[in-house]
Amino acid sequence: MKLAARAGRIVPSPTLAITAQAKALAAQGVDVIDFASGEPDFDTPDHAKAAAEAAIRTGFTKYTPSSGTDELRHAIAKKLEADHGLRYDKSQILVSCGAKHSLYNLAEAFYEAGDEIIIPTPYWVSYSDQVLLNDATPVFLPTFEEEGYAIARARLESVITPRSKAIIVNSPCNPTGAMYDRATLEVIADVALRHNLLIVSDEIYEKICYDGITQTSIASLSPEVFARTVVINGVSKAYAMTGWRIGYAAGPKELLTAMANIQSQSTSNATSISQKAAVAAINAGDEFPSRMVKEFDRRRRLMVQRLNQMPGVHCRLPQGAFYAFPNVSGVLHRRGPQGLLTTPADLATYLLTDARIAVIPGEPFGSSAHLRLSYATGYEAVATGMDRMEAALRKLS
Numbered sequence: 374m375k376l377a378a379r380a381g382r383i384v385p386s387p388t389l390a391i392t393a394q395a396k397a398l399a400a401q402g403v404d405v406i407d408f409a410s411g412e413p414d415f416d417t418p419d420h421a422k423a424a425a426e427a428a429i430r431t432g433f434t435k436y437t438p439s440s441g442t443d444e445l446r447h448a449i450a451k452k453l454e455a456d457h458g459l460r461y462d463k464s465q466i467l468v469s470c471g472a473k474h475s476l477y478n479l480a481e482a483f484y485e486a487g488d489e490i491i492i493p494t495p496y497w498v499s500y501s502d503q504v505l506l507n508d509a510t511p512v513f514l515p516t517f518e519e520e521g522y523a524i525a526r527a528r529l530e531s532v533i534t535p536r537s538k539a540i541i542v543n544s545p546c547n548p549t550g551a552m553y554d555r556a557t558l559e560v561i562a563d564v565a566l567r568h569n570l571l572i573v574s575d576e577i578y579e580k581i582c583y584d585g586i587t588q589t590s591i592a593s594l595s596p597e598v599f600a601r602t603v604v605i606n607g608v609s610k611a612y613a614m615t616g617w618r619i620g621y622a623a624g625p626k627e628l629l630t631a632m633a634n635i636q637s638q639s640t641s642n643a644t645s646i647s648q649k650a651a652v653a654a655i656n657a658g659d660e661f662p663s664r665m666v667k668e669f670d671r672r673r674r675l676m677v678q679r680l681n682q683m684p685g686v687h688c689r690l691p692q693g694a695f696y697a698f699p700n701v702s703g704v705l706h707r708r709g710p711q712g713l714l715t716t717p718a719d720l721a722t723y724l725l726t727d728a729r730i731a732v733i734p735g736e737p738f739g740s741s742a743h744l745r746l747s748y749a750t751g752y753e754a755v756a757t758g759m760d761r762m763e764a765a766l767r768k769l770s
């Protein structure tokens with residue numbers, strides 16, 4: 374069978390491999406602690422569930438407008454204005470089946486052969502694969518732990534070519550937990566304006582920020598930046614609704630219309646029932662995410678403190694999202710029972726088999742020095758998991 378070339382350009386998500394291994398062990402009755410999944414352990418809030426139940430009972434179970442219900446697009450517009458002062462017309466908002474789908478619609482509508490899409494590293498795994506699936510080229514822009522993963526102007530300028538078409542901004546960031554300050558956002562915006570780049574601002578972790586800092590949307594910097602930014606967001610992380618599959622994009626009308634047309638010929642509307650639940654979640658405001666963040670904060674501090682006590686490991690305190698991203702280069706090249714651990718992937722496998730903790734190695738995020746651990750698990754799980762990890766690392770020679 375001759376498959377389309379694009380299918381051969383990507384590999385199945387490597388993060389799923391370790392998750393599958395962890396699940397297989399759990400199915401055999403092994404007590405595995407899961408630091409791999411990227412979703413809150415909190416339950417979806419009752420008001421969202423009640424809205425979904427009411428939707429089912431009242432027969433709100435048919436097709437909706439392909440781009441999303443007026444009610445949901447109105448709730449999104451109101452939220453974007455209240456949170457960031459961004460004003461969008463309904464025609465500039467597209468509701469899709471998760472933020473990943475929003476990003477994919479954008480990739481299909483905007484990227485093509487010859488285009489270069491700038492992705493700061495470390496980065497969320499799907500950005501580069503979505504670029505490749507749409508015939509364009511990912512261009513990786515290194516950012517560094519010791520600089521707080523900030524984007525340096527000179528380095529950004531150095532990767533720009535006449536083919537550069539967009540830059541993807543993810544703040545707070547999965548996997549690093551870093552959040553761009555205003556000065557960094559201004560550098561990105563300035564360079565994007567001067568080089569005619571689209572700014573893709575993935576704000577899915579917007580509500581998960583710590584220490585009283587709030588996220589700034591790059592689109593809010595000026596009318597010129599607003600005009601060339603697509604904001605991507607959704608309900609998955611903020612309202613513990615990963616399975617409901619509601620994401621959205623807001624941005625320039627011409628682009629959003631093209632994205633909406635693509636969606637109308639592929640998935641059509643996101644689930645009617647989930648759209649009702651999303652309206653309830655968004656309209657209820659920040660009480661739910663704030664409660665969740667308070668609990669994540671306890672776990673964040675515990676996990677980072679424990680990681681920093683382990684030999685050969687150091688970890689920055691994340692400013693947002695729910696991941697610790699420890700640097701484990703001081704552990705690599707030590708010897709475990711199965712031989713030398715030379716890569717984060719080797720270390721992740723060792724931790725799964727020896728310590729029974731599932732973590733994601735840094736490679737799929739573009740790092741050969743880190744692991745990613747989610748603390749959206751439980752306080753006790755973090756405490757026990759860190760005990761196990763420390764004991765396993767101390768065994769290495």
Ligand SMILES: Cc1ncc(COP(=O)(O)O)c(C=O)c1O
Nearest residue numbers: 411471472473497547607609620
């Ligand atoms: C940075 C980032 N963007 C987008 C998504 C996709 O979220 P959704 O569940 O809305 O598709 C994720 C999910 O892990 C993510 O980490």
